[in-house]
Amino acid sequence: MTNLMNYHKYSFDNDTLINLYKALVKPRMIEEKMLILLRQGRISKWFSGIGQEAIAVGSTMALENDEFIFPLHRNLGVFTTRNLPLHRLFAQWQGKENGYTKGRDRSFHFGTLEHHIVGMISHLGPQMSVADGVALAHKLSKEKKVALAYTGDGASSEGEFHEAINVAAVWDLPVIFLIENNGYGLSTPNNEQYRCDYLVDKAVGYGIEGHQVDGNNILAVYDLISKLAKDIRKNPRPVLVEAITFRMRGHEEASGTKYVPQELLDAWATKDPVSNYENYLLEQGILSETMIHEIKRHFKQEIEENLEIAFAEPYPTASEEKELADVYFPYQQEIIPPQAPSISQKRFVDAISDALRQSMQKYPNLVLMGQDIAEYGGVFKITEGFVQEFGKERVRNTPLCESAIVGAAMGLSLKGYKAMVEMQFADFVTCAFNQIVNYLAKVHYRWGANADVVIRMPTGANTTAGPFHSQSNEAWFFHTPGLKIVYPSNPYDAKGLLNAAIEDPNPVMYFEHKYLYRSISDEIPDDYYTCPIGKAKLISEGNEMTIITYGLCVHWAKQLLEELNISADLIDLRTLLPWDKDTVSESVKKTGKVLIVHEDTLTGGIGAEISAWISEHLFKYLDAPIMREGSLDTPVPFTRTLEEQFLPFKRMRTKMIELRNF
Structure with a gap:
């Protein structure tokens, strides 16, 4: 490992160099403040990116502001470089109402379409595939844009890593997959994660271009991603980039770093991306101590002011109605009848x-x-x-x-x-x-x-x-x-x-x-039309019982009702989630007897939930125990005789007779 950062080989103008410095220092200062607040119990958890800031900042600065980025735990620099309001970021980390998830998720588990950021979920790999979809949209719309998804050395072992890169390669999608290789997947070192020398070596297996970069060198990251993005916009294709870096703190603060040899921490400390770049700018006369002091003073003030705003904001008020309403995107279906009679x-x-x-x-x-x-x-x-x-x-x-x-x-x-x-x-x-x-x-x-x-x-x-x-x-x-x-x-x-x-x-x-x-x-x-989602259909009407079912079992129920000459309400649920409680309730109140049938295995099937709901809400209307039927609690067998035994048809007949005679 060398301490030489090779900043001198890049020929960016001074404004660019200073802007990169500001973008690099800001997340470091925020992190240092957050670590203090964590110890004070004023935030609950923190995933530190100290030592890795050059990757997030350099790559984000290299993209256009309307190009989507898919960051991970340690990419605070993405959010600050995209100029998210700090008080909202701080509110997010505190679980406040004004946070991006309204207190429903933590840290960087969020996105903001306004800033073209799509946050992670804890499973790490899926965001790479979502980036494929954004890149596909760029290609279909003929937009000259690129998507960028971060992943880690640990997440490169997940199947989603392979799937996402493979799909992007086959479809020539304009996407950069950026691996932050920081040496450890939580506490598991890389020699227990993979056997290739470097992760960039995997690119050849997918038939795509691969590059490796010093992830602690802000200019190297910015230069490479800028060039790649510019070329990919003209010539859409996926590229795999491995940024070599190191995580100087624990996976999250509670885990610590005792598993890391001290000499390794010492060696990487000499490659700190912030102090090295700052020293370079001082040596080149691009920044002075006074300018640095003023930049940090400004950021410190901005951080403190926004923290005060965030701390003063309320925590979410628990509202069952609001929580349930936000599960689905607001949508009121308008039923469309066919326009032509044919x-x-x-x-x-x-x-x-x-x-x-x-x-x-x-x-x-x-x-x-x-x-x-x-x-x-x-x-x-x-x-x-x-x-x-x-x-x-x-x-x-x-x-x-x-x-x-x-x-x-x-x-x-x-x-x-x-x-x-x-x-x-x-x-x-x-x-x-x-x-x-x-x-x-x-x-x-x-x-x-x-x-x-x-x-x-x-x-x-x-x-x-x-x-x-x-x-x-x-x-x-x-x-x-x-x-x-x-x-x-x-x-x-x-x-x-x-x-x-x-x-x-x-x-x-x-x-x-x-x-x-x-x-x-x-x-x-023949014409286009729609049916209501969430509304069951009454297939037949009768007084002896209510049969609730869906799919193929609807046809079996119709056949058996005719054979057995049973008068029944036959309800075809049609929609299972959300299911139509009103139609079920009205029928049960009328008939007083219920049989719920599905082809799925009986234990844990949808019928159990419907049965429980009827028992809780309609018990006083029942004249018999609620009955259920489903397939046997086995895997689905192949041979016809075994499959016929597995399926509920014959047992449906028995249950219908039993319920009629109760």
């Missing part, structure tokens, strides 16, 4: 294709993404012919990178696009689970952005497809505030609910049963 016989699968095609026509900013959905038309041929009509920019084959593609959909939304992501089978959504439940679902509640994303989920059994192509996994998402879940049972609703889901600016999980694709058909409007 109708056609369409299968379930045709209705879905119809909705996608008409939504693509209605929304020029809608992008479809999924494996094999372009020329091949998808494994179920739902998007067949779409490439010819809408082009490959809007109908995009994706690598097998489910998580990165959902993240890219989130990034598109940040730029005002709509996105539909097709899971080839609902089972494969596990690979994107983190992006859905921790990014899409929480982004509005945390800092006010929205995820205008629909995820199509070909779901369900009865097709002898075995354990990995047959699962009903809607209950996994039913427990996640911020998502909406729709699950149509017929062609009319399939088209109307998919159109409605695409209209809705919130993230919607759209489940479509594979068995229904080509087994049912109906006459439905």
